[in-house]
Amino acid sequence: MNWFTKTFSSTIGRKIIMSVTGLFLCSFLVVHLIGNLQLFNDDGGAAFNLYSHFMANNIVIRIMEIVLVLGFLFHIYDAIMLTRRNKAARPIDYAETRPQENSTWSSRNMGLLGTVILVFLIIHLWNFFVPARFGGLEGVVIEEVEYDNLYLKVVQSFQVWWYVLIYVISMIALAYHLIHGFQSAFQTLGLDHKKYTPFIQSFGYAFSVLVCLGFAAIPLYFFFKF
Template identity: 90%
Template sequence: MNWFTKTFSSTIGRKIVMSITGLFLCSFLVVHLLGNLQLFKDDGGAAFNIYSDFMAHNGIIRFMEIILVLGFLFHIYDAIVLTRRNKAARPIDYAEQRPQENSTWSSRNMGLLGTVILVFLIIHLWNFFVPARFGGLEGVVIEDVEYENLYLRVMESFNVWWYVAIYVISMVALAYHLIHGFQSAFQTLGLDHKKYTPFIQGFGYFFSVVVCLAFAAIPLYFFFFK
């Protein structure tokens, strides 16, 4: 296993791991968004509460949560290691730099964007995931079956202006993070070609903007209309 350890602890190996875990996390965003769209149904939260109960008690989903957590941990750890290696390789900046001429703002600030997203993720998990998994939510009866009322928690949270602001700002940060990360992941994996790259960049931009706009629309919808 020595060759395996050396390969994936090298700089290129860590970039590959970051790319794979990043694309995996993109797939999670889609699944998570599809579930959260239940919040827009005008049924008093019934569909969302039933969906949340299914996610909390389905064995396959619970197993995938472990994979998801590992994906996040590997992605974050490799990002920290690569950032430190880059700084160690060039401890003193060049005398004259014009980074805006050969790189995008998001590519130069991936660390900052990632930090904002990580802080949001901790707040988000503490506010929703922990109560949903470990108790603390009120019950609600839907068709003679009692469910935990996560919908009520959503309504209460998204009627607090500063929490809505944090959520929306974090989605902006996530959009910028994805815009660079999506196409960068394909490039790292060797899927970089003049025929495919424009499509990958275009789709990545579309994916990043649409997904993050949809997520940001949820707290804004509750704050202004609920």
């Protein structure tokens, strides 16, 4: 196992882990967004509450939540370690640099973008996930069965202007993070070819913008609707 430990603790090994976990988290974003689109149903939140109940009580989903948490932790840990190694390798900046000529703004600020996303994630989990999993939600009866009314929690949360603002700003940060990270992940995994790279770049850009627009539309919809 010594070779395994050395491989995945090396710089390239950590980049591979970053890429794999990053793409896995992208798949989670798609699934999460599809579920959240139930909020737009004009049914008083019935579809969303049923969806939330299924997600909270399905054993496969609960196991995947553990995998998801591990994915986040590995992604964050490797990001910190790679940043520290990069700074240690070049403790003193060059006297004259023009980073804007050689890289994009998002690639130069992945640490800042990641920090914004992490802070948002903590707030978001505390506001929605903790009450949904550990109690504190009002009940609602759907077809003579009582469920937790997570839909009401969503409506109430998105009436708070500063929370909506944080949410939208975080989605902008996530979009920039994904625009660079999506293409970078494929490049790290060796899936970089002049024939396919332009498509990967275009798809990654469209994916990043559309997914984050979808998430940002939810708080704005409820803020202006009620």
